Amino acid sequence: MSGFEGSYLGANDKISPRAVMECKICWTPYDPEEGDDTRQVLPGTPFIHLPDDWSCPNCDAPKEQFLVSHDPGSDAMAEAAVLSAKTKALVTDFTEVWHAKMRDVPIVNKLLHVQAVGWRMHEGRPLGILISPWFMNLIQLPAEGEDWNDLMAGAKEVHSFPSGQYEFICNTREQTGGYKACSLFSPMNDFKSQAAAVEVAEAVMVALFQEEHRAETDRSADIRAAREEEIAAVQAAEEAAAEEAKAKEQPVPILTDAPTRRQIISAGMASSEAD
Numbered sequence: 001m002s003g004f005e006g007s008y009l010g011a012n013d014k015i016s017p018r019a020v021m022e023c024k025i026c027w028t029p030y031d032p033e034e035g036d037d038t039r040q041v042l043p044g045t046p047f048i049h050l051p052d053d054w055s056c057p058n059c060d061a062p063k064e065q066f067l068v069s070h071d072p073g074s075d076a077m078a079e080a081a082v083l084s085a086k087t088k089a090l091v092t093d094f095t096e097v098w099h100a101k102m103r104d105v106p107i108v109n110k111l112l113h114v115q116a117v118g119w120r121m122h123e124g125r126p127l128g129i130l131i132s133p134w135f136m137n138l139i140q141l142p143a144e145g146e147d148w149n150d151l152m153a154g155a156k157e158v159h160s161f162p163s164g165q166y167e168f169i170c171n172t173r174e175q176t177g178g179y180k181a182c183s184l185f186s187p188m189n190d191f192k193s194q195a196a197a198v199e200v201a202e203a204v205m206v207a208l209f210q211e212e213h214r215a216e217t218d219r220s221a222d223i224r225a226a227r228e229e230e231i232a233a234v235q236a237a238e239e240a241a242a243e244e245a246k247a248k249e250q251p252v253p254i255l256t257d258a259p260t261r262r263q264i265i266s267a268g269m270a271s272s273e274a275d
Contacts, residue, residue: 017046019071028058029069079121086126086141086176087116093173094132108133109188117198118205129201131194135186136201138208140168141179148178163213 021030030036030050035043038057041050047066055062095114102108112133119128126141140159142148151170157180158165168180184204191197207213 014077015048015068015071016074016077017048019047019074020069021047021066022069023056023059023061024065024067025061026056026059028056030066082144083119083121083126083128087119087128089175089177090130090139090141090173090179091116093175094130098133102132102134105134107187107189109191112188112191112194112197115194115198117201120205129184129205130181131197131201132188134188136184136188136197138166138168138182138184138204139179140181142177148172148180151178151180162209162211163207 018032020032022028023030030047032046033043035041035045036050036054036057039054041054047063050063052063056065091114098108098114103110110133112131114133115131117129117131119126121127122140124143125146128139130137130139148170149172151172153171155170157168157170159168159180159182160166166182168182170178170180172178185191185200188197191200
Protein backbone atom coordinates (compact mmCIF):
# COMPACT_ATOMS: atom_id res chain seq x y z
CA MET A 1 0.00 0.00 0.00
CA SER A 2 1.44 3.38 -0.98
CA GLY A 3 1.06 6.43 1.22
CA PHE A 4 2.09 7.23 4.76
CA GLU A 5 2.11 5.67 8.20
CA GLY A 6 -0.20 6.94 10.89
CA SER A 7 -3.79 6.91 12.05
CA TYR A 8 -4.98 6.16 8.51
CA LEU A 9 -2.53 3.26 8.10
CA GLY A 10 -1.14 4.57 4.85
CA ALA A 11 -4.47 4.83 3.03
CA ASN A 12 -4.36 8.06 1.07
CA ASP A 13 -8.05 7.78 0.23
CA LYS A 14 -8.94 8.17 3.91
CA ILE A 15 -7.73 11.77 4.23
CA SER A 16 -9.20 14.82 2.59
CA PRO A 17 -7.34 17.41 0.51
CA ARG A 18 -7.50 19.70 3.58
CA ALA A 19 -5.55 17.34 5.86
CA VAL A 20 -2.67 18.95 7.78
CA MET A 21 0.18 16.46 8.18
CA GLU A 22 3.06 16.33 10.64
CA CYS A 23 6.49 14.70 10.40
CA LYS A 24 6.78 12.10 13.14
CA ILE A 25 10.58 12.56 13.25
CA CYS A 26 10.88 16.31 13.80
CA TRP A 27 7.18 17.37 14.06
CA THR A 28 7.42 19.74 11.11
CA PRO A 29 3.87 20.33 9.75
CA TYR A 30 2.71 20.33 6.17
CA ASP A 31 -0.30 22.60 5.70
CA PRO A 32 -1.84 22.44 2.20
CA GLU A 33 -2.95 26.06 2.50
CA GLU A 34 0.71 27.12 2.78
CA GLY A 35 2.46 24.59 0.53
CA ASP A 36 6.25 24.22 0.80
CA ASP A 37 8.54 27.03 -0.38
CA THR A 38 11.66 24.88 0.04
CA ARG A 39 10.39 22.37 -2.55
CA GLN A 40 8.52 24.94 -4.68
CA VAL A 41 5.17 23.40 -3.77
CA LEU A 42 2.43 25.96 -4.34
CA PRO A 43 -0.13 26.89 -1.67
CA GLY A 44 -3.31 24.84 -2.07
CA THR A 45 -1.48 21.58 -2.86
CA PRO A 46 -2.93 18.66 -0.84
CA PHE A 47 -0.51 16.31 0.86
CA ILE A 48 -1.73 13.38 -1.26
CA HIS A 49 -0.77 15.33 -4.40
CA LEU A 50 2.85 15.87 -3.38
CA PRO A 51 5.46 14.13 -5.56
CA ASP A 52 6.54 10.69 -4.37
CA ASP A 53 10.08 11.96 -3.81
CA TRP A 54 8.93 14.87 -1.63
CA SER A 55 10.43 14.81 1.85
CA CYS A 56 10.27 16.79 5.09
CA PRO A 57 11.81 20.23 4.48
CA ASN A 58 13.44 20.12 7.93
CA CYS A 59 14.81 16.58 8.37
CA ASP A 60 14.35 14.98 4.91
CA ALA A 61 12.06 12.26 6.28
CA PRO A 62 10.00 10.69 3.45
CA LYS A 63 6.25 11.19 3.06
CA GLU A 64 5.45 7.87 4.71
CA GLN A 65 6.88 9.21 7.97
CA PHE A 66 4.14 11.84 8.24
CA LEU A 67 1.13 11.51 10.53
CA VAL A 68 -2.22 13.27 10.42
CA SER A 69 -2.18 16.34 12.63
CA HIS A 70 -5.79 17.24 11.92
CA ASP A 71 -8.14 16.96 8.99
CA PRO A 72 -10.88 19.61 8.69
CA GLY A 73 -12.35 17.79 5.70
CA SER A 74 -12.57 14.30 7.19
CA ASP A 75 -16.18 14.64 8.42
CA ALA A 76 -17.31 15.89 5.03
CA MET A 77 -15.40 13.04 3.39
CA ALA A 78 -17.06 10.44 5.61
CA GLU A 79 -20.47 11.99 4.98
CA ALA A 80 -19.88 11.93 1.23
CA ALA A 81 -18.98 8.22 1.42
CA VAL A 82 -22.22 7.42 3.28
CA LEU A 83 -24.31 9.41 0.81
CA SER A 84 -22.58 7.76 -2.13
CA ALA A 85 -23.34 4.25 -0.85
CA LYS A 86 -26.97 5.08 0.01
CA THR A 87 -27.76 6.81 -3.26
CA LYS A 88 -26.04 4.10 -5.30
CA ALA A 89 -28.46 1.50 -3.88
CA LEU A 90 -31.42 3.81 -4.53
CA VAL A 91 -30.41 4.45 -8.14
CA THR A 92 -29.79 0.74 -8.71
CA ASP A 93 -33.25 -0.14 -7.35
CA PHE A 94 -35.12 2.30 -9.56
CA THR A 95 -32.98 1.61 -12.63
CA GLU A 96 -34.11 -2.01 -12.31
CA VAL A 97 -37.73 -0.83 -12.05
CA TRP A 98 -37.21 1.25 -15.19
CA HIS A 99 -35.87 -1.67 -17.22
CA ALA A 100 -38.25 -4.29 -15.82
CA LYS A 101 -41.56 -2.45 -15.62
CA MET A 102 -41.61 1.15 -16.79
CA ARG A 103 -39.72 1.36 -20.09
CA ASP A 104 -42.79 0.77 -22.27
CA VAL A 105 -45.31 2.68 -20.15
CA PRO A 106 -46.71 5.62 -22.18
CA ILE A 107 -46.29 8.25 -19.43
CA VAL A 108 -42.50 7.92 -19.18
CA ASN A 109 -40.08 10.48 -20.60
CA LYS A 110 -37.41 8.48 -22.40
CA LEU A 111 -35.12 11.49 -22.56
CA LEU A 112 -34.48 11.02 -18.83
CA HIS A 113 -32.70 8.43 -16.71
CA VAL A 114 -32.51 7.60 -13.01
CA GLN A 115 -30.18 9.94 -11.11
CA ALA A 116 -29.65 11.09 -7.52
CA VAL A 117 -29.21 14.88 -7.23
CA GLY A 118 -28.36 17.32 -4.45
CA TRP A 119 -28.00 14.83 -1.60
CA ARG A 120 -27.01 16.01 1.87
CA MET A 121 -27.41 15.03 5.50
CA HIS A 122 -30.42 16.57 7.23
CA GLU A 123 -30.84 15.89 10.94
CA GLY A 124 -28.56 12.88 10.58
CA ARG A 125 -30.48 11.34 7.66
CA PRO A 126 -29.68 11.36 3.93
CA LEU A 127 -32.00 13.67 2.00
CA GLY A 128 -32.08 14.49 -1.67
CA ILE A 129 -33.81 14.28 -5.03
CA LEU A 130 -34.29 11.17 -7.14
CA ILE A 131 -34.99 11.80 -10.83
CA SER A 132 -36.49 9.07 -12.99
CA PRO A 133 -38.21 9.03 -16.39
CA TRP A 134 -41.59 8.99 -14.64
CA PHE A 135 -41.15 11.05 -11.44
CA MET A 136 -39.03 13.49 -9.47
CA ASN A 137 -39.23 12.81 -5.73
CA LEU A 138 -37.71 14.28 -2.61
CA ILE A 139 -36.38 11.22 -0.75
CA GLN A 140 -35.41 10.71 2.88
CA LEU A 141 -33.37 7.66 3.94
CA PRO A 142 -32.72 6.34 7.46
CA ALA A 143 -29.77 7.43 9.56
CA GLU A 144 -26.92 5.06 10.33
CA GLY A 145 -28.23 2.46 12.77
CA GLU A 146 -31.90 3.08 11.93
CA ASP A 147 -33.98 0.27 10.44
CA TRP A 148 -36.89 1.41 8.27
CA ASN A 149 -37.60 -1.98 6.72
CA ASP A 150 -40.78 -2.30 8.77
CA LEU A 151 -42.31 0.90 7.35
CA MET A 152 -45.90 0.40 6.24
CA ALA A 153 -46.07 0.93 2.49
CA GLY A 154 -48.39 3.82 1.68
CA ALA A 155 -48.33 5.31 5.18
CA LYS A 156 -48.13 9.12 5.12
CA GLU A 157 -46.05 11.48 7.23
CA VAL A 158 -45.73 15.26 7.20
CA HIS A 159 -42.21 16.66 7.60
CA SER A 160 -41.38 20.31 8.23
CA PHE A 161 -38.63 22.23 6.48
CA PRO A 162 -37.85 25.96 6.53
CA SER A 163 -39.86 26.40 3.31
CA GLY A 164 -42.96 24.63 4.62
CA GLN A 165 -44.54 21.25 5.33
CA TYR A 166 -44.28 18.34 2.93
CA GLU A 167 -46.18 15.05 2.82
CA PHE A 168 -44.02 11.93 2.50
CA ILE A 169 -45.22 8.42 1.65
CA CYS A 170 -43.41 5.43 3.14
CA ASN A 171 -42.18 2.51 1.05
CA THR A 172 -39.43 -0.12 0.83
CA ARG A 173 -37.20 -1.42 -1.95
CA GLU A 174 -34.99 -4.51 -2.04
CA GLN A 175 -31.60 -2.77 -2.04
CA THR A 176 -32.57 0.58 -0.56
CA GLY A 177 -34.68 -0.78 2.28
CA GLY A 178 -37.16 1.60 3.84
CA TYR A 179 -37.46 5.14 2.54
CA LYS A 180 -39.87 8.08 2.51
CA ALA A 181 -40.78 9.95 -0.69
CA CYS A 182 -42.42 13.29 -1.40
CA SER A 183 -43.67 13.66 -4.97
CA LEU A 184 -42.46 16.83 -6.72
CA PHE A 185 -43.23 16.12 -10.39
CA SER A 186 -45.08 13.27 -12.09
CA PRO A 187 -45.22 12.65 -14.98
CA MET A 188 -42.00 14.19 -16.31
CA ASN A 189 -43.07 15.12 -19.82
CA ASP A 190 -42.33 18.85 -19.36
CA PHE A 191 -38.59 18.22 -19.05
CA LYS A 192 -36.79 18.40 -22.39
CA SER A 193 -33.48 16.97 -21.15
CA GLN A 194 -31.76 15.34 -18.19
CA ALA A 195 -29.80 18.55 -17.64
CA ALA A 196 -33.04 20.52 -17.30
CA ALA A 197 -34.38 18.05 -14.72
CA VAL A 198 -31.12 18.18 -12.76
CA GLU A 199 -31.18 21.98 -12.75
CA VAL A 200 -34.69 21.98 -11.27
CA ALA A 201 -33.75 19.32 -8.70
CA GLU A 202 -30.75 21.35 -7.55
CA ALA A 203 -32.91 24.47 -7.26
CA VAL A 204 -35.47 22.54 -5.19
CA MET A 205 -32.79 21.40 -2.73
CA VAL A 206 -31.73 25.02 -2.22
CA ALA A 207 -35.26 26.41 -1.93
CA LEU A 208 -36.28 23.64 0.49
CA PHE A 209 -34.21 25.28 3.23
CA GLN A 210 -35.16 28.91 2.50
CA GLU A 211 -37.97 30.39 4.58
CA GLU A 212 -38.84 32.92 1.89
CA HIS A 213 -40.31 30.08 -0.17
CA ARG A 214 -42.72 29.02 2.56
CA ALA A 215 -45.69 30.84 0.96
CA GLU A 216 -45.13 28.89 -2.25
CA THR A 217 -44.99 25.45 -0.66
CA ASP A 218 -47.38 25.71 2.29
CA ARG A 219 -50.61 25.77 0.35
CA SER A 220 -53.03 25.15 3.22
CA ALA A 221 -53.85 28.85 3.71
CA ASP A 222 -54.38 29.38 -0.02
CA ILE A 223 -56.60 26.32 -0.29
CA ARG A 224 -58.73 27.38 2.67
CA ALA A 225 -59.04 30.93 1.27
CA ALA A 226 -60.20 29.51 -2.07
CA ARG A 227 -62.73 27.29 -0.30
CA GLU A 228 -64.05 30.27 1.66
CA GLU A 229 -64.44 32.26 -1.56
CA GLU A 230 -66.41 29.39 -3.10
CA ILE A 231 -68.63 29.14 0.00
CA ALA A 232 -69.26 32.89 -0.15
CA ALA A 233 -70.18 32.57 -3.82
CA VAL A 234 -72.67 29.80 -3.04
CA GLN A 235 -74.18 31.85 -0.21
CA ALA A 236 -74.50 34.89 -2.48
CA ALA A 237 -76.20 32.79 -5.15
CA GLU A 238 -78.60 31.32 -2.59
CA GLU A 239 -79.42 34.74 -1.16
CA ALA A 240 -79.95 36.22 -4.64
CA ALA A 241 -82.28 33.35 -5.55
CA ALA A 242 -84.21 33.82 -2.30
CA GLU A 243 -84.61 37.55 -2.89
CA GLU A 244 -85.79 36.96 -6.45
CA ALA A 245 -88.28 34.29 -5.32
CA LYS A 246 -89.55 36.51 -2.52
CA ALA A 247 -90.08 39.36 -4.93
CA LYS A 248 -92.11 37.10 -7.16
CA GLU A 249 -93.72 35.40 -4.14
CA GLN A 250 -92.57 32.01 -5.45
CA PRO A 251 -90.93 29.09 -3.58
CA VAL A 252 -87.18 29.44 -3.19
CA PRO A 253 -85.50 27.37 -5.93
CA ILE A 254 -82.95 24.74 -4.91
CA LEU A 255 -79.60 25.31 -6.64
CA THR A 256 -79.02 21.67 -7.48
CA ASP A 257 -75.96 22.40 -9.64
CA ALA A 258 -74.16 24.40 -6.95
CA PRO A 259 -71.86 22.48 -4.60
CA THR A 260 -72.90 22.29 -0.97
CA ARG A 261 -70.82 23.81 1.80
CA ARG A 262 -69.70 20.38 2.99
CA GLN A 263 -68.70 19.35 -0.52
CA ILE A 264 -66.66 22.53 -0.96
CA ILE A 265 -64.88 22.25 2.38
CA SER A 266 -64.06 18.59 1.82
CA ALA A 267 -63.04 19.19 -1.81
CA GLY A 268 -66.02 17.26 -3.12
CA MET A 269 -65.34 14.13 -1.05
CA ALA A 270 -68.55 14.39 1.01
CA SER A 271 -71.95 13.35 -0.30
CA SER A 272 -74.76 15.86 -0.48
CA GLU A 273 -76.89 13.65 1.76
CA ALA A 274 -74.44 14.26 4.60
CA ASP A 275 -75.20 17.98 4.70
